[in-house]
Amino acid sequence: MITLQIKRLHKSFGSKMILRDLSLEYSGDPLGISGANGSGKSTLLKCMGGLLSPTRGNIVWTDESEPLTKEQLRHRLGYAAPYINLYDELSCLENLHFLSAVRNPQDKASQPVEEWIRKTGLRAVSDQPYGNLSTGQQQRLRLAAALFHQPDILLLDEPGSNLDEAGKSLIIDISQRFQDNPSKLLIIASNNPEELDLCGRIFSVEEHTFT
Numbered sequence: 001m002i003t004l005q006i007k008r009l010h011k012s013f014g015s016k017m018i019l020r021d022l023s024l025e026y027s028g029d030p031l032g033i034s035g036a037n038g039s040g041k042s043t044l045l046k047c048m049g050g051l052l053s054p055t056r057g058n059i060v061w062t063d064e065s066e067p068l069t070k071e072q073l074r075h076r077l078g079y080a081a082p083y084i085n086l087y088d089e090l091s092c093l094e095n096l097h098f099l100s101a102v103r104n105p106q107d108k109a110s111q112p113v114e115e116w117i118r119k120t121g122l123r124a125v126s127d128q129p130y131g132n133l134s135t136g137q138q139q140r141l142r143l144a145a146a147l148f149h150q151p152d153i154l155l156l157d158e159p160g161s162n163l164d165e166a167g168k169s170l171i172i173d174i175s176q177r178f179q180d181n182p183s184k185l186l187i188i189a190s191n192n193p194e195e196l197d198l199c200g201r202i203f204s205v206e207e208h209t210f211t
């Protein structure tokens, strides 16, 4: 079972403190991170995913009580967010093939990237450059890029943004898969109630409380 432990996390940008003395321990059902615009949801997710270093405090991911190293976390983590971009000039398929080549050989669980192009409904545009896709299609490819290596930990920041109904069903499907698999953990940062409804528990980044 994957567990996230955050102890006394502080995160500042210059003199601006965004996260102050935040602690939590969590494993189990998908976890939602809620909070108003600018409250620090993305900052918290970036710290969880190793994109940002805490100013103070620490974040430890464990599997069956064994702490994951940075390298293990990199291989077992998927992360999709509006600020994680792919290569504009590469096609959908080329982007995924590139990521697959960078990730292998450690990621034995990786599924063929073509399968993820199909699952995310991008077959018709698979040869189009990422930069030429619509914002919703780009979001679908970001999801495919976060998922093809079958991560045990999945961090999604506002996953439904710009997605149509079929795209939103994809998010529901993804959350269901994580819900059904106790050895995996999904965390969704969002202020969209529909997305937070997909989560078993919700952590307020403002109140530091679970509901």
Ligand SMILES: Nc1ncnc2c1ncn2[C@@H]1O[C@H](COP(=O)(O)OP(=O)(O)OP(=O)(O)O)[C@@H](O)[C@H]1O
Binding pocket: 013, 016, 018, 035, 036, 037, 038, 039, 040, 041, 042, 043, 044, 191
């Ligand atoms: N690199 C940075 N440098 C300076 N300030 C930053 C940086 N990144 C984020 N911030 C500030 O931190 C605060 C929290 O931003 P963050 O993106 O984490 O909020 P959020 O809760 O995800 O917001 P939203 O709901 O609008 O996406 C904001 O005031 C933002 O301006």
